[in-house]
Amino acid sequence: MAGVNPRLTTTTYAILGQLGWGEQTTYELVKAMGRNLRFIWPRAESRIYEEARRLVSSGLATAREGRSGRRRRTTYAITEEGRQALRNWLAGEPEGIALEHGPLLRILLGRQARPEDLLAAVRVAREHAEKMLAVGAPLAQEYLDGRHAQQQEVHLRSLTFDYLYRWALFNRDWADRTEAELRRWRDTEPGAAKHRRALQRIRDAVNHGLPPARAA
Amino acid sequence: MAGVNPRLTTTTYAILGQLGWGEQTTYELVKAMGRNLRFIWPRAESRIYEEARRLVSSGLATAREGRSGRRRRTTYAITEEGRQALRNWLAGEPEGIALEHGPLLRILLGRQARPEDLLAAVRVAREHAEKMLAVGAPLAQEYLDGRHAQQQEVHLRSLTFDYLYRWALFNRDWADRTEAELRRWRDTEPGAAKHRRALQRIRDAVNHGLPPARAA
DNA sequence: GACAGCATGTAATGAGTTACATGATTAA
DNA sequence: TTAATCATGTAACTCATTACATGCTGTC
8 A cells, every 4th residue: 555656746755854853743744844944845834734644645654643622633753664765755856946036027027117116026025035034043043052953953954054044145135236226217218327237237247246346 | 808807827927028028929938938037937838828818818918810831820919908907917016936946955854865865956956057057148148249139128137137147156156065065974964073064154154145264 | 751850739637825614722 | 701823624726737749841
């Protein structure tokens, strides 16, 4: 019965990986997904219930029915077969990278927009960055103080932290630069000065991301 | 008839925005999506056929049936109502940012992996970055030479270019750092030296992304 | 005269989201 | 004792992908 897996997805393995850190109730899984995977593999909470059932029906996890008051509560635990499946998955071909970036899309299509519409898009990007920083800063302190719940995994987690925290800074910087440009616009029409600054912006980016060249 | 829109999605508006630059056959739309939106709003090609029909049935675009040999070929053009819809959409609440990052996911769950598995994940991230740079570099030259097909939109496009090119550099840098760390590992177990370097990595990231502090 | 690759789609399936529902706990 | 919020799930729907199919064009 176990092993006849009806096509497990990356999301399934993401849940399975969470269970690798110890047994969890569904609610704990939901919260853990929010903490750990929100920024690298975002999924709706409701998905988790379905995936957990799938793990059980594939023999990769066990479900223990419990009670809290009159409500049922399910606790999941990974099985030995589950660990093996996790190892196999990790040994296979990695998934790629996909970015969906609403603000960039709106700017690219922004010819019919007003400058304030594009500023609103930039604001969304900035808020996203600020939220990541607000999550990341206290997290960093926990690691540095040695009191994070997964402290013994910090050699791995520091690698993802490195990416995410710096990406947040990256997004904020872009929002700063872009907002400064858009604030100079009265409309979204082309123009000679805009064109000149645009080419300089492209040069700056290609020149290895150095800060804008200052004419001394 | 037109205007009774059955819930248009962001993808629909992305296509509509493409049509804003001039009428296109379905095939041209597919290619344009690949060039312009691949990295900020990725969608399967087959999606485009469906969305284009939706635009027509909503009155936002017109379809002209043509022939190439005995096969039919459809050319789409935006309507005035479509332009208005585009403006309304741009004036509304922007979509957010969502990143799906397979390599990061695998590293986070990498305790059951071998170091070479994680190196394979890093390689995927690096290849993604290299591909973006390979697309971006000639594109930059086109803009700088003033010969890009949408040259008159460079004031907008430079803003998205700024983001994407630098993000590619960002990804490559992360891949370099991470690969250097992983090459020192014999396994994915915790360890005192790994722990020390991990904390330093976190400090470096929080210290505003400065390059690793060198003990002089 | 066939093979490769470009051009143009359709059908089936599934992954994922949104909306809803309801029980338990805590604070006012 | 109400309201808020935490905890736990289900149902309906749809967006999106994968796989397939077929015609056209140039070239060897």
